[in-house]
Amino acid sequence: MNSLFVRLSSEKNFTASERKIANFFLEKPQLAIDATAEKIGKLTQTSSSAVVRFAKKLGYSGFPAMKLDIAVTTNSDQNNRDLTEVEANEPITAILEKTSARFQTIPDVVTAQNETAAFANATKLIENARHIFVYGVTSSSLVAQDIQQKFTRVGLDVIYHTDFHQMITTMQATANSQDLAIVISESGHTFEALKFKKISLDLGLKIIVLTNDIKSEISRECDITLTTTSQQFDKVRFASTTGLLSQLYVVDILFYAYISKHYQESQQKVEETRARINKIYDNHA
Amino acid sequence: MNSLFVRLSSEKNFTASERKIANFFLEKPQLAIDATAEKIGKLTQTSSSAVVRFAKKLGYSGFPAMKLDIAVTTNSDQNNRDLTEVEANEPITAILEKTSARFQTIPDVVTAQNETAAFANATKLIENARHIFVYGVTSSSLVAQDIQQKFTRVGLDVIYHTDFHQMITTMQATANSQDLAIVISESGHTFEALKFKKISLDLGLKIIVLTNDIKSEISRECDITLTTTSQQFDKVRFASTTGLLSQLYVVDILFYAYISKHYQESQQKVEETRARINKIYDNHA
DNA sequence: ACATTCTTTGAAATAAAATTTCAACAATAT
DNA sequence: ATATTGTTGAAATTTTATTTCAAAGAATGT
Numbered sequence: 001m002n003s004l005f006v007r008l009s010s011e012k013n014f015t016a017s018e019r020k021i022a023n024f025f026l027e028k029p030q031l032a033i034d035a036t037a038e039k040i041g042k043l044t045q046t047s048s049s050a051v052v053r054f055a056k057k058l059g060y061s062g063f064p065a066m067k068l069d070i071a072v073t074t075n076s077d078q079n080n081r082d083l084t085e086v087e088a089n090e091p092i093t094a095i096l097e098k099t100s101a102r103f104q105t106i107p108d109v110v111t112a113q114n115e116t117a118a119f120a121n122a123t124k125l126i127e128n129a130r131h132i133f134v135y136g137v138t139s140s141s142l143v144a145q146d147i148q149q150k151f152t153r154v155g156l157d158v159i160y161h162t163d164f165h166q167m168i169t170t171m172q173a174t175a176n177s178q179d180l181a182i183v184i185s186e187s188g189h190t191f192e193a194l195k196f197k198k199i200s201l202d203l204g205l206k207i208i209v210l211t212n213d214i215k216s217e218i219s220r221e222c223d224i225t226l227t228t229t230s231q232q233f234d235k236v237r238f239a240s241t242t243g244l245l246s247q248l249y250v251v252d253i254l255f256y257a258y259i260s261k262h263y264q265e266s267q268q269k270v271e272e273t274r275a276r277i278n279k280i281y282d283n284h285a
Numbered sequence: 286m287n288s289l290f291v292r293l294s295s296e297k298n299f300t301a302s303e304r305k306i307a308n309f310f311l312e313k314p315q316l317a318i319d320a321t322a323e324k325i326g327k328l329t330q331t332s333s334s335a336v337v338r339f340a341k342k343l344g345y346s347g348f349p350a351m352k353l354d355i356a357v358t359t360n361s362d363q364n365n366r367d368l369t370e371v372e373a374n375e376p377i378t379a380i381l382e383k384t385s386a387r388f389q390t391i392p393d394v395v396t397a398q399n400e401t402a403a404f405a406n407a408t409k410l411i412e413n414a415r416h417i418f419v420y421g422v423t424s425s426s427l428v429a430q431d432i433q434q435k436f437t438r439v440g441l442d443v444i445y446h447t448d449f450h451q452m453i454t455t456m457q458a459t460a461n462s463q464d465l466a467i468v469i470s471e472s473g474h475t476f477e478a479l480k481f482k483k484i485s486l487d488l489g490l491k492i493i494v495l496t497n498d499i500k501s502e503i504s505r506e507c508d509i510t511l512t513t514t515s516q517q518f519d520k521v522r523f524a525s526t527t528g529l530l531s532q533l534y535v536v537d538i539l540f541y542a543y544i545s546k547h548y549q550e551s552q553q554k555v556e557e558t559r560a561r562i563n564k565i566y567d568n569h570a
Numbered sequence: 571a572c573a574t575t576c577t578t579t580g581a582a583a584t585a586a587a588a589t590t591t592c593a594a595c596a597a598t599a600t
Numbered sequence: 601a602t603a604t605t606g607t608t609g610a611a612a613t614t615t616t617a618t619t620t621c622a623a624a625g626a627a628t629g630t
Contacts, residue, residue, distance in 0.1 A: 015606085015607060015608090016607085016608095017607080017608070017609090033353065034346075034350070036586080036587055036588080037587070037588060037589085038586095038587075038588085041609085046608085046609080047608075047609040047610075048587085048588075048589085048609085049588095049589080049590080049591095049608075049609060049610085050607090050608070050609075051588095052588065052589055052590090053589095053607095053608095056589095061319075062588070062589075063587090063588065063589085064349065064587090064588075064616095065319070067353070068318065068352070068353060068356045071353045071356060071357050072356050072357050072360045075357040086541040086544060086545050087545065087548070088545060088548035088549075089545060089546065089548070090545045092401055092402075092404055092405045092408075092542060093401060095404070095538060095541050095542045095545060096396060096401065096404070096538060098541070099392070099534070099537050099538050099541055100392035100393075100396065103389075103391065103392050103534055103537070104388075104389045104392060106388065107384070107385035107388050107389060108385075111381060111385065116377055116378060116381065117377075119377055119380070119381065120377045123377075138434060139431070139434060141430075142427045142430055142431055142434075145426075145427055145430075146424070146427060146529070149423060149424060149427075150526075191566045241435075241537045241540065241541075244431070244533070245530070245533060245534075245537075248529070248530060248533070249384070249388055249530075252384050252388070252526045252530075253380060253381060253384050255526065256371040256380050256383070256384055256526075257377060257380045259371060260371050260372065260373060260374060260375045260380060261374065263372070263373035263374070264373075281476045300577080300578060300579085301578085301579095302578080302579070302580090303578095321615080321616055321617080322616070322617060322618085323615095323616075323617085326580085331579085331580080332579075332580045332581075333580085333616085333617075333618085334579075334580060334581085334618080334619080334620095335578090335579070335580075336617095337617065337618055337619090338578095338579090338618095341618095347617070347618075348616090348617065348618085349587095349616090349617075571630100572629100572630085573628100573629085573630080574627100574628080574629075574630095575626100575627080575628075575629090576625105576626080576627070576628085577624100577625080577626070577627085578623105578624085578625075578626085579622100579623085579624080579625090580621105580622100580623095580624105581620105581621090581622095581623105582619105582620085582621085582622105583618100583619080583620070583621095584617100584618080584619070584620085585616100585617080585618065585619080586615105586616080586617065586618080587614100587615080587616070587617080588613100588614080588615070588616080589612100589613080589614070589615080590611105590612080590613070590614080591610105591611085591612070591613080592609105592610095592611090592612095593608100593609100593610095593611105594607100594608085594609095594610100595606105595607085595608080595609105596605100596606080596607075596608095597604100597605085597606075597607090598603105598604080598605075598606090599602100599603085599604075599605090600601100600602085600603080600604090
């Protein structure tokens with residue numbers, strides 16, 4: 001709490017009307033912010049003069065200055081946002097606000113749920129891997145593809161196939177203990193994800209798991225588990241969109257962490273591939 | 286919500302005097318906080334009227350309300366975050382902070398760059414479409430898949446093929462003017478995206494475009510353009526991750542907007558498909 | 571090219587809010 | 601009891617915000 005509110009509640013040298021006004025600010029700061037001095041005078045059974053005098057007594061240049069300070073103090077907590085799920089027939093503005101609030105919570109939740117070291121360790125596994133096999137279904141398939149796209153672009157050897165049989169076949173034929181598997185499963189009990197993990201274990205690969213539930217079967221016997229959406233969001237009635245986004249957020253972290261440690265090479269690779277793409281299409285645009 | 290400053294810097298529909306005032310707020314927010322409308326009018330070579338009009342245009346009840354918001358935003362830590370790109374050899378804590386900061390800016394940027402009505406109109410096109418054809422390559426392909434997964438799950442008829450030839454073939458054979466095309470292209474000049482749009486135009490489909498650059502060729506002759514990452518982020522040396530995430534954010538908005546208008550049916554469809562999936566795998570887990 | 575309509579703009583007028591003044595009243599000291 | 605000092609809100613004043621409006625400029629149609 002900021003010094004203003006401390007003063008308001010503990011100051012003893014207030015007159016009767018000053019006390020009334022102080023209490024009003026303490027109890028209804030939100031209301032005070034968009035009220036005029038006169039309105040506050042009425043609401044506190046005092047007067048606009050009393051309100052202005054009070055602001056000056058506290059050392060402000062005037063009443064508006066005090067209001068500004070109250071606004072800053074009470075609103076500095078961004079946490080008063082509406083994190084409820086979208087309901088039926090909401091106006092588009094409400095949709096925007098709710099979706100934004102949910103989206104912006106993701107990094108905080110992810111950071112809160114994982115040890116910082118887990119990201120550093122995962123990055124080590126990535127940079128030491130000969131090949132990286134990555135797999136997930138439905139929305140987790142998008143995450144797998146994102147991993148493939150990003151890390152391939154900076155020169156790593158990332159293998160992903162939509163077709164599960166092909167994925168398994170490729171692994172069985174080419175993977176060994178120098179390789180890394182990244183399993184993505186929101187629920188933690190997707191059939192294919194569990195099988196993929198089992199094969200990775202059998203073949204002796206290092207394993208990173210991305211899942212919502214750290215206690216789920218998928219995390220067992222794995223090297224690193226990175227958890228994504230928090231439990232509180234699991235009850236959503238619809239396709240959880242925070243799940244996908246928080247997984248992609250984790251991928252971003254790993255990607256930037258890798259890039260930061262391999263800056264020059266990564267940048268060069270990206271430029272080379274970009275140039276190649278541009279060249280191919282130059283005659284057809 | 287620190288969207289104010291993002292809006293001030295990225296909004297393109299400002300008139301000359303509005304731009305002057307916006308710049309003043311961006312450059313000297315601290316000074317603006319204890320200046321009157323008239324003083325700001327003088328300092329920006331405009332007038333008090335212009336300042337008040339500007340505040341109202343941004344949606345505030347008046348100039349004092351805007352000043353209040355500026356004070357709150359300026360003094361919150363949310364605004365003092367480091368939005369620079371990740372550099373070589375940064376500690377993992379810095380990576381986390383930068384990635385988080387970047388991620389949390391996305392909704393503000395997207396909101397600032399698009400009219401609210403555009404989302405509402407796009408939603409209308411989606412709900413009125415017989416079929417929805419969606420296409421994008423590389424990271425935009427992930428967005429296309431996300432659209433397909435989400436909207437298919439609530440019962441809409443969404444067509445996407447990775448293989449461009451197959452995509453085109455399917456469209457040519459089955460699409461007509463009752464259908465909708467959603468084109469995703471960060472750059473706005475991807476070869477396949479442009480061709481996809483051309484075919485959609487030829488066949489008389491409605492068209493929604495998701496792109497970074499509203500002025501790019503891809504937006505021309507389309508019904509709705511939704512812009513994603515702002516220009517200021519385009520200079521990243523590596524695979525832009527904000528591009529993908531902000532596109533997915535836009536998809537989220539459209540999805541929730543659709544769901545909100547079709548609440549019962551959507552919920553039912555989601556439950557039905559979830560039950561079906563569970564049933565299939567029950568014996569194999 | 572020209573007329574017409576729509577926008578943008580700041581000066582001036584008006585409204586609203588903040589601040590000061592001041593007389594009434596209350597508490598305290600003498 | 602009575603001067604002294606402090607507190608108070610109504611009313612007057614000042615400051616600030618807001619609206620109105622006419623002029624200038626841009627965009628659009630003919």
